[in-house]
Amino acid sequence: MNVMSKDNREHAKRIHPNPIDPRAHNYKVVDTDFHFLPDWQALRKFMKEPFRTELTKYPPVGSDYSPQYAIGIEGTGQETQGRASTAADILRVIDEIGVATVIVSPGFQRPQSMYHPAMISAIASAYNDFLAAEVLPASPRIKCEIMVNHRDPAAGAAEIRRVARHPGFVSVYTEFGGNYEPIGTAKHDPIYQAAVDNDLVVTSHVGTFYQQMSPLHQGTRTWTELVGISAVSISMAYVGSMILQGLFDKFPTLRVIVKEGGFWWLPEFMARADDYYLSHPGDIKLTERKLEAGEQFLGKLPSEYFDSNIRFSSQPVCFPRNPKHFKLLMELCRGEDMLLYSSDWPHATFDPLNWAFDPSISEEGRKKILSDNARNWFRRPL
Amino acid sequence: MPANAAELDDMAEYVVGKVNDIPEGKGIAVEAGRRTIAVFRSAGKLYAVANKCPHKGASLCDGEVVVKDGIVRCPWHHWNWQLGDGKLEADPRQSLRTFEVAVEGDDVVIRV
Numbered sequence: 218m219n220v221m222s223k224d225n226r227e228h229a230k231r232i233h234p235n236p237i238d239p240r241a242h243n244y245k246v247v248d249t250d251f252h253f254l255p256d257w258q259a260l261r262k263f264m265k266e267p268f269r270t271e272l273t274k275y276p277p278v279g280s281d282y283s284p285q286y287a288i289g290i291e292g293t294g295q296e297t298q299g300r301a302s303t304a305a306d307i308l309r310v311i312d313e314i315g316v317a318t319v320i321v322s323p324g325f326q327r328p329q330s331m332y333h334p335a336m337i338s339a340i341a342s343a344y345n346d347f348l349a350a351e352v353l354p355a356s357p358r359i360k361c362e363i364m365v366n367h368r369d370p371a372a373g374a375a376e377i378r379r380v381a382r383h384p385g386f387v388s389v390y391t392e393f394g395g396n397y398e399p400i401g402t403a404k405h406d407p408i409y410q411a412a413v414d415n416d417l418v419v420t421s422h423v424g425t426f427y428q429q430m431s432p433l434h435q436g437t438r439t440w441t442e443l444v445g446i447s448a449v450s451i452s453m454a455y456v457g458s459m460i461l462q463g464l465f466d467k468f469p470t471l472r473v474i475v476k477e478g479g480f481w482w483l484p485e486f487m488a489r490a491d492d493y494y495l496s497h498p499g500d501i502k503l504t505e506r507k508l509e510a511g512e513q514f515l516g517k518l519p520s521e522y523f524d525s526n527i528r529f530s531s532q533p534v535c536f537p538r539n540p541k542h543f544k545l546l547m548e549l550c551r552g553e554d555m556l557l558y559s560s561d562w563p564h565a566t567f568d569p570l571n572w573a574f575d576p577s578i579s580e581e582g583r584k585k586i587l588s589d590n591a592r593n594w595f596r597r598p599l
Numbered sequence: 600m601p602a603n604a605a606e607l608d609d610m611a612e613y614v615v616g617k618v619n620d621i622p623e624g625k626g627i628a629v630e631a632g633r634r635t636i637a638v639f640r641s642a643g644k645l646y647a648v649a650n651k652c653p654h655k656g657a658s659l660c661d662g663e664v665v666v667k668d669g670i671v672r673c674p675w676h677h678w679n680w681q682l683g684d685g686k687l688e689a690d691p692r693q694s695l696r697t698f699e700v701a702v703e704g705d706d707v708v709i710r711v
Contacts, residue, residue, distance in 0.1 A: 226708065229613035229629035229636070231620075234650060234658045236675075288677045297663075298675070567675055571656045 238571045241315030244584060246570060247591035247599055248316040249530045250422070250476050250559035252295065252324040253361075255347055256302050263343035263350070268336065276331050276340075287440035288565060295324075298563035304355030311358065314560055315570055318599045320591075321352070322390055322476075323364040324422060329392045337366040338376070345380045353385035360599060362390035362420060367400060367408060374407035381415035387597045389417055392424030393455040393478065394448065401458025403505035406467070413468050418595055420530075421455055423448040423477035444566075452478020453486055456527065460490065463506040465526045466516045472594055473527050474557065477566075480529040483550045487520035494519050523555065528594050530559035531586065532568035544577035553582030557591045614706045621645065621707060624667065626660035631711045636698060638707060639666045639682055646682035647698040647709045654678050 257275050264272065284294040301307045311319045323344055331337050341364040348361045363386045365373035377389055389412050391400050398404075400421060412419045423444070434447045452475055458464075465471060494501075494515065502513045536543055547553065561567055573583050592599050613631040615638050621627055626639035628650045637650035637660045650659050652673045662674030670679045670688060679688040685695040699710040 226612045226614050227631075229615045229631040229709070231616065232628050232630050232635065233661055234628055234635050236651070236656050236658045236661075238656075290677075297677075565676065569655055569657075569675070 236571075237313070237315040237569055238574050239315075240574060241570055241587070244587040245317045246315055246558060246587045248311065248314070248319045248560045248562070249474065249557045249591050250322050250324075250532060251301075251307070251311070251316075251319045251562050252564060253301050253307065253321040253352075254296075255344070259302070259351075260340070260343050260347055263346040264339055265342070268339040268343075272336070272339075276333065276336050284440045284444075284565060294565035296563055297565040298567050300563060304352045304359060307352070307359055308356055310562060314562060316560065317588075318358050318360065320387060320595070320599075321348070321359060321361045322420070322422060323362060324390075324424065329366075329368055329395060329397070329424060334366060334369050334372070338369060338372045340364075341366050341373075341376055342379075345376065345386075349380065349383055349385070353383065357598075359385070360387045360595075360597070361385055362388045363417070364390055365408065367391045367405065368397060370405050370407040373405075374411040377408065377411035377415065377417065381411070381417060384597060387418065387595045387599065388474070389419045391419060391421050393421050393451050393475075394424050399455045399458035401455060401460070401462050401464050403462065403509075406506075409464065409468050409471055413471050416470075416596060418472045418474055420474045420476055421452070421478070423452065448477060449479040449482060453482060456486070457490065459527075460519045460522045461494070461501070461515070462504045463501070463510075463512070463515060465522045466512070467506045467510070469516075469525070471526055472596075474530055474594065475527065476530040476559065477532060477561065478529070479535075480550055480552075480555065481535065481546050483523065483555070487523070490519035527555075528557055528590065529555055531556045532559040532561040533566050534568060534572045536572070540575075540577075543575060547578065547582075553579065553585050554590065556586045557594065558587050610710055612708055612710050615647075615709055616707055617705050618702055618707060624665075626664060626666055626671065628658060628660045629709075631709060634711055636709055636711060637671075638700060638709065639671055641666050641669050641671075641682060644669070645700045645702065645707060647700040648680065648682060648685055649696040649698075652676075652678060652680075653693065653695065 261269055285291055301310055344364045352359060363377055363380055365376045367373045380386055437443045456475060498514055501507055501515060558570055573587055615629045621638055621640045623640050626637050628635055628637050635650040636647050638647045652659055654676055657673050657675040659671055659673055664674050665672040669682050671682055672679050680695050681688060685697040687693040701708050
Protein backbone atom coordinates (compact mmCIF):
# COMPACT_ATOMS: atom_id res chain seq x y z
CA MET A 218 0.00 0.00 0.00
CA ASN A 219 1.01 3.62 -0.30
CA VAL A 220 2.29 4.27 3.15
CA MET A 221 1.40 7.57 4.72
CA SER A 222 3.76 9.66 6.72
CA LYS A 223 4.35 8.06 10.11
CA ASP A 224 3.24 11.27 11.78
CA ASN A 225 -0.33 10.68 10.64
CA ARG A 226 -0.62 7.28 12.23
CA GLU A 227 -2.41 6.39 15.39
CA HIS A 228 -1.81 3.33 17.47
CA ALA A 229 -4.85 1.10 17.35
CA LYS A 230 -5.97 -0.20 20.72
CA ARG A 231 -5.97 -3.95 21.13
CA ILE A 232 -9.33 -5.17 22.40
CA HIS A 233 -11.33 -8.30 23.12
CA PRO A 234 -14.76 -7.32 21.80
CA ASN A 235 -17.76 -8.77 23.57
CA PRO A 236 -19.87 -10.10 20.73
CA ILE A 237 -23.03 -10.20 22.87
CA ASP A 238 -25.24 -7.14 22.56
CA PRO A 239 -24.73 -5.18 25.82
CA ARG A 240 -28.40 -4.14 25.86
CA ALA A 241 -29.20 -7.72 26.94
CA HIS A 242 -28.59 -6.73 30.55
CA ASN A 243 -31.68 -4.49 30.51
CA TYR A 244 -34.04 -7.40 29.86
CA LYS A 245 -33.56 -10.02 32.61
CA VAL A 246 -33.09 -12.56 29.86
CA VAL A 247 -34.27 -16.12 30.39
CA ASP A 248 -32.40 -18.75 28.37
CA THR A 249 -34.79 -21.67 27.93
CA ASP A 250 -32.28 -24.15 26.52
CA PHE A 251 -28.78 -24.44 27.89
CA HIS A 252 -27.04 -27.80 27.93
CA PHE A 253 -25.36 -29.12 31.00
CA LEU A 254 -22.99 -32.05 31.10
CA PRO A 255 -21.95 -33.21 34.55
CA ASP A 256 -18.85 -35.23 34.89
CA TRP A 257 -19.81 -38.87 34.60
CA GLN A 258 -18.12 -39.87 37.86
CA ALA A 259 -19.87 -37.02 39.70
CA LEU A 260 -23.18 -38.30 38.39
CA ARG A 261 -22.36 -41.87 39.23
CA LYS A 262 -22.15 -41.08 42.93
CA PHE A 263 -25.88 -40.43 42.85
CA MET A 264 -26.78 -43.72 41.18
CA LYS A 265 -28.34 -46.58 43.00
CA GLU A 266 -26.73 -49.98 42.96
CA PRO A 267 -26.08 -52.01 40.91
CA PHE A 268 -25.76 -49.14 38.41
CA ARG A 269 -23.23 -47.20 40.46
CA THR A 270 -20.81 -50.10 40.30
CA GLU A 271 -21.54 -51.23 36.78
CA LEU A 272 -21.87 -48.01 34.79
CA THR A 273 -18.25 -47.02 34.81
CA LYS A 274 -18.75 -45.02 31.65
CA TYR A 275 -21.58 -43.40 29.83
CA PRO A 276 -23.73 -46.03 28.08
CA PRO A 277 -23.67 -46.12 24.30
CA VAL A 278 -26.39 -44.19 22.51
CA GLY A 279 -27.96 -44.60 19.12
CA SER A 280 -26.03 -41.88 17.31
CA ASP A 281 -24.20 -43.09 14.31
CA TYR A 282 -23.52 -40.02 12.22
CA SER A 283 -21.10 -37.62 13.78
CA PRO A 284 -21.07 -33.97 12.82
CA GLN A 285 -17.29 -34.10 12.82
CA TYR A 286 -17.44 -35.04 9.16
CA ALA A 287 -19.47 -31.93 8.53
CA ILE A 288 -17.53 -29.43 10.61
CA GLY A 289 -14.07 -30.84 10.23
CA ILE A 290 -13.26 -31.15 13.91
CA GLU A 291 -13.33 -33.97 16.36
CA GLY A 292 -16.29 -34.56 18.58
CA THR A 293 -20.03 -34.40 18.47
CA GLY A 294 -20.52 -30.64 18.13
CA GLN A 295 -21.97 -30.66 21.62
CA GLU A 296 -19.01 -28.94 23.26
CA THR A 297 -18.17 -26.44 20.55
CA GLN A 298 -18.52 -23.40 22.80
CA GLY A 299 -17.19 -25.15 25.92
CA ARG A 300 -18.57 -27.38 28.61
CA ALA A 301 -20.53 -26.66 31.77
CA SER A 302 -20.08 -29.44 34.33
CA THR A 303 -20.78 -27.50 37.52
CA ALA A 304 -23.00 -24.71 38.80
CA ALA A 305 -19.98 -22.39 38.76
CA ASP A 306 -19.48 -23.13 35.07
CA ILE A 307 -23.12 -22.33 34.35
CA LEU A 308 -22.99 -19.00 36.18
CA ARG A 309 -19.77 -17.96 34.44
CA VAL A 310 -21.16 -18.74 31.00
CA ILE A 311 -24.55 -17.09 31.42
CA ASP A 312 -22.81 -13.89 32.50
CA GLU A 313 -20.81 -14.05 29.27
CA ILE A 314 -23.83 -14.60 27.04
CA GLY A 315 -26.08 -11.94 28.60
CA VAL A 316 -28.46 -14.28 30.39
CA ALA A 317 -30.01 -13.56 33.81
CA THR A 318 -31.79 -16.87 34.42
CA VAL A 319 -31.05 -20.15 32.76
CA ILE A 320 -33.14 -23.28 32.34
CA VAL A 321 -30.71 -26.14 32.18
CA SER A 322 -31.47 -29.00 29.81
CA PRO A 323 -30.08 -32.49 30.28
CA GLY A 324 -29.60 -32.70 26.57
CA PHE A 325 -26.19 -34.28 26.69
CA GLN A 326 -27.53 -37.35 28.37
CA ARG A 327 -29.64 -38.29 25.35
CA PRO A 328 -31.83 -40.39 27.61
CA GLN A 329 -34.09 -41.64 24.88
CA SER A 330 -31.19 -42.73 22.69
CA MET A 331 -30.28 -45.51 25.06
CA TYR A 332 -31.90 -48.84 24.45
CA HIS A 333 -31.93 -50.00 28.04
CA PRO A 334 -34.96 -48.81 29.98
CA ALA A 335 -33.62 -49.52 33.45
CA MET A 336 -30.40 -47.66 32.71
CA ILE A 337 -32.28 -44.64 31.41
CA SER A 338 -34.37 -44.48 34.56
CA ALA A 339 -31.33 -44.91 36.81
CA ILE A 340 -29.38 -42.17 35.03
CA ALA A 341 -32.36 -39.83 35.03
CA SER A 342 -32.82 -40.18 38.79
CA ALA A 343 -29.11 -39.73 39.43
CA TYR A 344 -29.05 -36.63 37.26
CA ASN A 345 -32.03 -35.08 39.05
CA ASP A 346 -30.55 -35.85 42.46
CA PHE A 347 -27.22 -34.38 41.38
CA LEU A 348 -28.99 -31.16 40.33
CA ALA A 349 -30.87 -30.91 43.61
CA ALA A 350 -27.75 -31.54 45.68
CA GLU A 351 -25.02 -29.70 43.80
CA VAL A 352 -26.45 -27.34 41.17
CA LEU A 353 -29.75 -25.78 42.25
CA PRO A 354 -28.48 -24.65 45.67
CA ALA A 355 -25.78 -22.58 44.00
CA SER A 356 -27.99 -19.79 42.71
CA PRO A 357 -31.63 -18.84 42.11
CA ARG A 358 -30.50 -17.91 38.58
CA ILE A 359 -30.26 -21.62 37.75
CA LYS A 360 -33.45 -23.60 37.07
CA CYS A 361 -33.57 -27.13 35.74
CA GLU A 362 -35.57 -29.52 33.66
CA ILE A 363 -36.45 -32.88 35.13
CA MET A 364 -34.84 -35.71 33.21
CA VAL A 365 -37.18 -38.67 32.73
CA ASN A 366 -37.31 -41.94 30.92
CA HIS A 367 -40.12 -41.09 28.58
CA ARG A 368 -39.96 -44.46 26.89
CA ASP A 369 -41.31 -45.90 30.12
CA PRO A 370 -44.13 -43.47 30.90
CA ALA A 371 -44.95 -44.99 34.30
CA ALA A 372 -41.33 -44.64 35.39
CA GLY A 373 -41.17 -41.15 33.89
CA ALA A 374 -44.25 -40.09 35.79
CA ALA A 375 -42.92 -41.55 39.03
CA GLU A 376 -39.70 -39.56 38.61
CA ILE A 377 -41.65 -36.35 38.04
CA ARG A 378 -43.68 -36.91 41.19
CA ARG A 379 -40.53 -37.74 43.16
CA VAL A 380 -38.75 -34.44 42.49
CA ALA A 381 -41.43 -31.96 41.36
CA ARG A 382 -41.83 -30.33 44.76
CA HIS A 383 -38.38 -28.80 44.45
CA PRO A 384 -39.00 -25.27 43.14
CA GLY A 385 -35.78 -25.34 41.13
CA PHE A 386 -37.31 -27.79 38.66
CA VAL A 387 -39.50 -25.95 36.19
CA SER A 388 -40.18 -28.45 33.41
CA VAL A 389 -40.03 -32.04 32.24
CA TYR A 390 -37.55 -32.80 29.46
CA THR A 391 -38.47 -35.13 26.59
CA GLU A 392 -37.03 -35.56 23.11
CA PHE A 393 -38.35 -35.93 19.61
CA GLY A 394 -36.55 -37.99 17.03
CA GLY A 395 -35.65 -41.60 16.67
CA ASN A 396 -37.69 -44.52 15.61
CA TYR A 397 -40.16 -44.74 18.43
CA GLU A 398 -43.64 -43.35 18.43
CA PRO A 399 -44.30 -39.63 18.85
CA ILE A 400 -44.81 -38.41 22.36
CA GLY A 401 -48.29 -37.15 21.63
CA THR A 402 -49.72 -40.66 21.79
CA ALA A 403 -51.91 -41.70 24.69
CA LYS A 404 -49.44 -44.16 26.18
CA HIS A 405 -47.45 -41.14 27.38
CA ASP A 406 -50.38 -39.82 29.43
CA PRO A 407 -48.87 -40.75 32.81
CA ILE A 408 -46.10 -38.24 32.09
CA TYR A 409 -48.54 -35.53 31.08
CA GLN A 410 -50.75 -36.24 34.08
CA ALA A 411 -47.79 -35.90 36.44
CA ALA A 412 -46.70 -32.68 34.74
CA VAL A 413 -50.18 -31.16 34.92
CA ASP A 414 -50.66 -32.25 38.53
CA ASN A 415 -47.48 -30.35 39.39
CA ASP A 416 -48.09 -27.42 37.03
CA LEU A 417 -44.89 -28.21 35.15
CA VAL A 418 -44.17 -27.44 31.50
CA VAL A 419 -43.27 -30.38 29.25
CA THR A 420 -40.51 -29.64 26.76
CA SER A 421 -39.87 -31.63 23.61
CA HIS A 422 -36.33 -31.14 22.38
CA VAL A 423 -34.68 -32.39 19.22
CA GLY A 424 -32.62 -35.39 20.14
CA THR A 425 -31.94 -39.00 19.65
CA PHE A 426 -30.06 -38.51 16.42
CA TYR A 427 -31.33 -41.73 15.08
CA GLN A 428 -33.62 -40.09 12.62
CA GLN A 429 -31.91 -41.85 9.78
CA MET A 430 -33.35 -45.06 11.16
CA SER A 431 -36.88 -43.71 11.03
CA PRO A 432 -38.84 -44.36 7.87
CA LEU A 433 -39.14 -40.61 7.37
CA HIS A 434 -35.41 -40.21 7.03
CA GLN A 435 -33.87 -43.29 5.52
CA GLY A 436 -31.10 -42.33 3.18
CA THR A 437 -29.80 -39.21 4.84
CA ARG A 438 -26.09 -38.69 4.25
CA THR A 439 -25.36 -35.27 5.66
CA TRP A 440 -25.62 -33.48 8.97
CA THR A 441 -27.71 -30.78 7.35
CA GLU A 442 -30.30 -33.31 6.23
CA LEU A 443 -30.24 -35.11 9.55
CA VAL A 444 -30.36 -32.33 12.09
CA GLY A 445 -31.02 -29.24 10.03
CA ILE A 446 -33.99 -30.55 8.08
CA SER A 447 -35.19 -33.86 9.51
CA ALA A 448 -35.49 -32.33 12.95
CA VAL A 449 -38.10 -29.95 11.61
CA SER A 450 -40.28 -32.61 10.04
CA ILE A 451 -40.00 -34.81 13.13
CA SER A 452 -41.01 -31.97 15.40
CA MET A 453 -44.01 -31.27 13.18
CA ALA A 454 -45.02 -34.92 13.41
CA TYR A 455 -44.70 -34.83 17.20
CA VAL A 456 -46.76 -31.68 17.50
CA GLY A 457 -49.29 -33.23 15.13
CA SER A 458 -49.61 -36.26 17.38
CA MET A 459 -50.24 -34.07 20.40
CA ILE A 460 -52.94 -32.01 18.76
CA LEU A 461 -54.74 -34.54 16.56
CA GLN A 462 -54.77 -37.29 19.20
CA GLY A 463 -56.54 -35.04 21.65
CA LEU A 464 -53.74 -34.47 24.16
CA PHE A 465 -54.81 -30.93 24.90
CA ASP A 466 -58.48 -31.82 25.13
CA LYS A 467 -57.62 -34.30 27.87
CA PHE A 468 -55.12 -31.93 29.54
CA PRO A 469 -56.32 -28.43 28.66
CA THR A 470 -53.90 -26.74 31.06
CA LEU A 471 -50.84 -28.59 29.74
CA ARG A 472 -48.08 -26.25 28.53
CA VAL A 473 -45.56 -27.58 26.01
CA ILE A 474 -42.40 -26.06 24.54
CA VAL A 475 -40.95 -27.39 21.29
CA LYS A 476 -37.19 -26.93 21.17
CA GLU A 477 -35.00 -26.86 18.08
CA GLY A 478 -37.76 -28.05 15.82
CA GLY A 479 -38.18 -24.82 13.88
CA PHE A 480 -41.29 -22.65 13.83
CA TRP A 481 -41.50 -20.84 10.49
CA TRP A 482 -43.55 -23.89 9.49
CA LEU A 483 -46.44 -22.78 11.68
CA PRO A 484 -48.60 -21.17 8.96
CA GLU A 485 -48.33 -24.24 6.74
CA PHE A 486 -49.04 -26.60 9.62
CA MET A 487 -52.02 -24.61 10.87
CA ALA A 488 -53.72 -24.21 7.52
CA ARG A 489 -53.03 -27.77 6.47
CA ALA A 490 -54.07 -29.38 9.75
CA ASP A 491 -57.31 -27.41 9.90
CA ASP A 492 -58.22 -28.20 6.32
CA TYR A 493 -57.42 -31.91 6.50
CA TYR A 494 -59.14 -32.20 9.87
CA LEU A 495 -62.33 -30.53 8.67
CA SER A 496 -62.39 -32.72 5.58
CA HIS A 497 -61.52 -35.98 7.35
CA PRO A 498 -62.58 -35.86 11.02
CA GLY A 499 -64.07 -39.36 11.16
CA ASP A 500 -61.06 -41.07 12.68
CA ILE A 501 -60.59 -38.65 15.56
CA LYS A 502 -63.13 -40.63 17.61
CA LEU A 503 -61.03 -43.77 17.14
CA THR A 504 -58.00 -42.40 19.00
CA GLU A 505 -57.46 -43.66 22.55
CA ARG A 506 -58.24 -40.45 24.39
CA LYS A 507 -61.39 -39.81 22.40
CA LEU A 508 -62.54 -43.39 22.91
CA GLU A 509 -61.95 -42.94 26.62
CA ALA A 510 -63.87 -39.65 26.70
CA GLY A 511 -66.57 -40.77 24.29
CA GLU A 512 -65.96 -37.73 22.10
CA GLN A 513 -66.29 -37.43 18.34
CA PHE A 514 -64.16 -34.42 17.51
CA LEU A 515 -61.42 -32.16 18.77
CA GLY A 516 -62.52 -29.38 21.09
CA LYS A 517 -61.38 -26.75 18.60
CA LEU A 518 -59.54 -26.47 15.33
CA PRO A 519 -56.00 -27.90 15.31
CA SER A 520 -54.49 -24.45 14.71
CA GLU A 521 -56.14 -23.08 17.83
CA TYR A 522 -54.14 -25.24 20.24
CA PHE A 523 -50.91 -23.37 19.63
CA ASP A 524 -52.09 -20.26 21.42
CA SER A 525 -53.35 -22.16 24.45
CA ASN A 526 -50.84 -24.99 24.77
CA ILE A 527 -47.64 -24.69 22.71
CA ARG A 528 -44.65 -22.36 22.58
CA PHE A 529 -41.30 -22.60 20.81
CA SER A 530 -37.77 -21.97 21.99
CA SER A 531 -36.10 -19.66 19.53
CA GLN A 532 -32.85 -21.34 18.56
CA PRO A 533 -32.00 -21.50 15.73
CA VAL A 534 -33.56 -18.31 14.46
CA CYS A 535 -33.29 -18.50 10.70
CA PHE A 536 -33.03 -15.21 8.88
CA PRO A 537 -34.34 -15.15 5.33
CA ARG A 538 -32.04 -13.72 2.67
CA ASN A 539 -34.20 -10.63 2.35
CA PRO A 540 -34.18 -8.97 5.81
CA LYS A 541 -37.65 -7.51 5.22
CA HIS A 542 -39.04 -11.02 5.16
CA PHE A 543 -37.99 -11.58 8.75
CA LYS A 544 -40.64 -9.12 9.89
CA LEU A 545 -43.24 -10.85 7.73
CA LEU A 546 -42.35 -14.26 9.13
CA MET A 547 -42.51 -12.96 12.69
CA GLU A 548 -45.98 -11.59 12.00
CA LEU A 549 -47.17 -14.76 10.28
CA CYS A 550 -45.93 -16.95 13.13
CA ARG A 551 -46.81 -14.50 15.91
CA GLY A 552 -43.19 -14.72 16.93
CA GLU A 553 -43.40 -12.05 19.60
CA ASP A 554 -45.92 -14.18 21.50
CA MET A 555 -44.83 -17.70 20.56
CA LEU A 556 -41.04 -17.53 20.95
CA LEU A 557 -38.99 -17.99 24.11
CA TYR A 558 -35.34 -17.10 23.74
CA SER A 559 -32.89 -20.01 23.88
CA SER A 560 -29.14 -20.12 23.31
CA ASP A 561 -28.49 -23.85 22.91
CA TRP A 562 -25.09 -23.21 24.49
CA PRO A 563 -22.58 -24.89 24.05
CA HIS A 564 -23.60 -26.70 20.91
CA ALA A 565 -22.31 -25.96 17.43
CA THR A 566 -25.72 -24.38 16.80
CA PHE A 567 -25.29 -21.82 19.61
CA ASP A 568 -27.61 -18.86 19.01
CA PRO A 569 -26.59 -15.66 20.82
CA LEU A 570 -29.40 -13.23 21.62
CA ASN A 571 -28.18 -10.50 19.25
CA TRP A 572 -30.96 -11.24 16.76
CA ALA A 573 -33.57 -10.08 19.27
CA PHE A 574 -32.31 -6.53 18.73
CA ASP A 575 -33.31 -6.59 15.10
CA PRO A 576 -35.14 -3.28 14.62
CA SER A 577 -38.16 -5.05 13.11
CA ILE A 578 -39.00 -6.49 16.54
CA SER A 579 -41.03 -4.14 18.72
CA GLU A 580 -39.69 -3.16 22.12
CA GLU A 581 -42.61 -4.91 23.77
CA GLY A 582 -41.97 -7.99 21.62
CA ARG A 583 -38.31 -7.98 22.59
CA LYS A 584 -39.23 -7.99 26.29
CA LYS A 585 -41.61 -10.85 25.70
CA ILE A 586 -39.21 -12.99 23.66
CA LEU A 587 -36.23 -12.43 25.92
CA SER A 588 -37.97 -12.72 29.25
CA ASP A 589 -41.72 -12.37 29.80
CA ASN A 590 -42.93 -15.20 27.55
CA ALA A 591 -40.77 -17.67 29.48
CA ARG A 592 -41.78 -16.30 32.88
CA ASN A 593 -45.47 -16.50 31.97
CA TRP A 594 -45.21 -19.97 30.45
CA PHE A 595 -43.16 -21.68 33.13
CA ARG A 596 -45.07 -19.96 35.96
CA ARG A 597 -42.68 -21.22 38.61
CA PRO A 598 -40.50 -18.28 39.72
CA LEU A 599 -37.58 -17.80 37.32
CA MET B 600 -14.56 14.56 -7.44
CA PRO B 601 -14.88 10.77 -7.72
CA ALA B 602 -17.64 9.28 -5.63
CA ASN B 603 -15.23 7.55 -3.29
CA ALA B 604 -12.79 10.41 -2.90
CA ALA B 605 -14.34 11.58 0.34
CA GLU B 606 -13.99 8.08 1.72
CA LEU B 607 -10.36 7.94 0.67
CA ASP B 608 -9.73 11.26 2.38
CA ASP B 609 -11.11 9.76 5.54
CA MET B 610 -8.83 6.75 5.41
CA ALA B 611 -6.29 6.48 8.14
CA GLU B 612 -3.39 4.28 9.00
CA TYR B 613 -3.07 2.58 12.33
CA VAL B 614 -0.21 0.77 13.93
CA VAL B 615 -1.77 -2.37 15.34
CA GLY B 616 1.29 -3.74 17.08
CA LYS B 617 4.64 -5.37 16.53
CA VAL B 618 5.20 -8.22 14.13
CA ASN B 619 5.70 -10.66 17.00
CA ASP B 620 2.31 -9.74 18.48
CA ILE B 621 0.63 -11.81 15.78
CA PRO B 622 2.16 -15.28 15.67
CA GLU B 623 1.41 -17.85 13.00
CA GLY B 624 -2.16 -19.17 13.16
CA LYS B 625 -3.34 -16.45 15.52
CA GLY B 626 -5.14 -13.14 15.33
CA ILE B 627 -5.73 -10.00 17.35
CA ALA B 628 -8.56 -7.48 17.34
CA VAL B 629 -7.94 -3.75 17.42
CA GLU B 630 -10.07 -0.65 17.57
CA ALA B 631 -9.21 1.49 14.56
CA GLY B 632 -11.40 4.56 14.59
CA ARG B 633 -14.98 3.32 14.60
CA ARG B 634 -14.07 -0.09 13.24
CA THR B 635 -12.98 -3.26 14.93
CA ILE B 636 -10.42 -4.98 12.76
CA ALA B 637 -8.94 -8.43 13.13
CA VAL B 638 -5.38 -9.00 11.98
CA PHE B 639 -4.34 -12.61 11.37
CA ARG B 640 -1.21 -14.39 10.26
CA SER B 641 -1.51 -17.48 8.10
CA ALA B 642 1.37 -19.20 6.25
CA GLY B 643 3.55 -16.27 7.21
CA LYS B 644 1.29 -13.69 5.63
CA LEU B 645 -0.65 -10.99 7.46
CA TYR B 646 -4.29 -10.25 6.74
CA ALA B 647 -6.70 -7.61 8.06
CA VAL B 648 -10.48 -8.14 7.97
CA ALA B 649 -13.57 -6.87 9.78
CA ASN B 650 -13.63 -8.68 13.11
CA LYS B 651 -17.36 -9.27 13.36
CA CYS B 652 -18.64 -12.43 11.68
CA PRO B 653 -21.54 -11.43 9.41
CA HIS B 654 -23.41 -14.61 10.32
CA LYS B 655 -24.27 -14.03 13.99
CA GLY B 656 -21.81 -11.43 15.16
CA ALA B 657 -19.02 -13.47 16.75
CA SER B 658 -15.62 -11.92 17.31
CA LEU B 659 -13.47 -13.76 14.78
CA CYS B 660 -10.31 -13.70 16.85
CA ASP B 661 -11.59 -14.78 20.27
CA GLY B 662 -12.35 -18.30 21.44
CA GLU B 663 -11.52 -21.47 19.57
CA VAL B 664 -10.37 -19.79 16.40
CA VAL B 665 -8.61 -21.73 13.68
CA VAL B 666 -6.45 -19.83 11.20
CA LYS B 667 -5.04 -22.12 8.56
CA ASP B 668 -4.28 -22.08 4.85
CA GLY B 669 -5.42 -18.48 4.47
CA ILE B 670 -8.77 -19.15 6.12
CA VAL B 671 -10.21 -18.11 9.47
CA ARG B 672 -12.88 -20.35 10.94
CA CYS B 673 -15.43 -18.52 13.07
CA PRO B 674 -15.36 -19.84 16.64
CA TRP B 675 -19.16 -19.94 16.96
CA HIS B 676 -20.45 -21.73 13.87
CA HIS B 677 -17.38 -22.62 11.85
CA TRP B 678 -18.05 -20.39 8.88
CA ASN B 679 -14.80 -20.37 6.93
CA TRP B 680 -13.75 -16.95 5.66
CA GLN B 681 -10.96 -16.58 3.10
CA LEU B 682 -8.60 -13.99 4.50
CA GLY B 683 -7.20 -12.85 1.14
CA ASP B 684 -10.45 -11.77 -0.52
CA GLY B 685 -12.84 -11.99 2.46
CA LYS B 686 -15.10 -14.49 0.71
CA LEU B 687 -17.03 -17.23 2.45
CA GLU B 688 -15.58 -20.56 1.37
CA ALA B 689 -18.94 -22.36 0.92
CA ASP B 690 -20.71 -19.38 -0.67
CA PRO B 691 -18.34 -16.83 -2.21
CA ARG B 692 -21.21 -14.41 -2.77
CA GLN B 693 -20.93 -13.52 0.91
CA SER B 694 -17.88 -11.69 2.15
CA LEU B 695 -16.08 -10.00 5.01
CA ARG B 696 -14.59 -6.59 4.43
CA THR B 697 -10.82 -6.75 3.96
CA PHE B 698 -8.26 -4.04 4.65
CA GLU B 699 -4.71 -3.31 3.54
CA VAL B 700 -1.99 -4.41 5.90
CA ALA B 701 1.77 -3.89 5.73
CA VAL B 702 4.88 -4.37 7.82
CA GLU B 703 7.10 -1.35 8.35
CA GLY B 704 10.20 -2.06 10.28
CA ASP B 705 8.82 -3.89 13.28
CA ASP B 706 5.35 -2.34 13.08
CA VAL B 707 2.22 -3.89 11.59
CA VAL B 708 0.23 -1.13 9.91
CA ILE B 709 -3.34 -1.28 8.59
CA ARG B 710 -5.15 1.19 6.39
CA VAL B 711 -8.79 1.65 7.30
